Amino acid sequence: MWNSVFREHQQVSPMCLGFLQWDQHSEEQWGLGWRERAICNKCTYKSSMFNMFKEIVNKSSGRKTANINRGLQVGLTQVSMGNAGLRKLLLSASIPAPSTKGMQKVSNKVCK
Structure with a gap:
């Protein structure tokens, strides 16, 4: 770049x-x-x-999913923490957290 x-x-x-x-x-x-x-x-x-970030090619129209966001949701399925818990953790470390709605959209795609 x-x-x-x-x-x-x-x-x-x-x-x-x-x-x-x-x-x-x-x-x-x-x-x-x-x-x-x-x-x-x-x-x-x-x-x-x-x-x-790297993008994941989607079959549907619209913006492509960031690889890091998809990986995050895959990881969340393996631990007993949800999107709200992860947001609290990130914000506690002064890391800008993704929106709840955006995290839920990616989560829905991962859990299909």
Whole structure:
């Protein structure tokens, strides 16, 4: 990802000497996965969004499931903890927890 961003930044702004950094204002959380983009601190360069997770190809239409979220739900079926308990655990560790609705949707797919 970084290599392609560096190359693209050099092509768009060849004379720019700025530093590339994460754009924290545009990051998106998708369960436990994140989507990020890089920006330059000197020019107006913004990269496209990159998934920081692997996606699972779905047979149905709509957004693809993040592999980390599916794996999390598979793991929850093996222990005596539900979605609410996991959310409490993550929030106690100051880790942004996925939404209850999103976790339940993935859980329903796993338990079919």
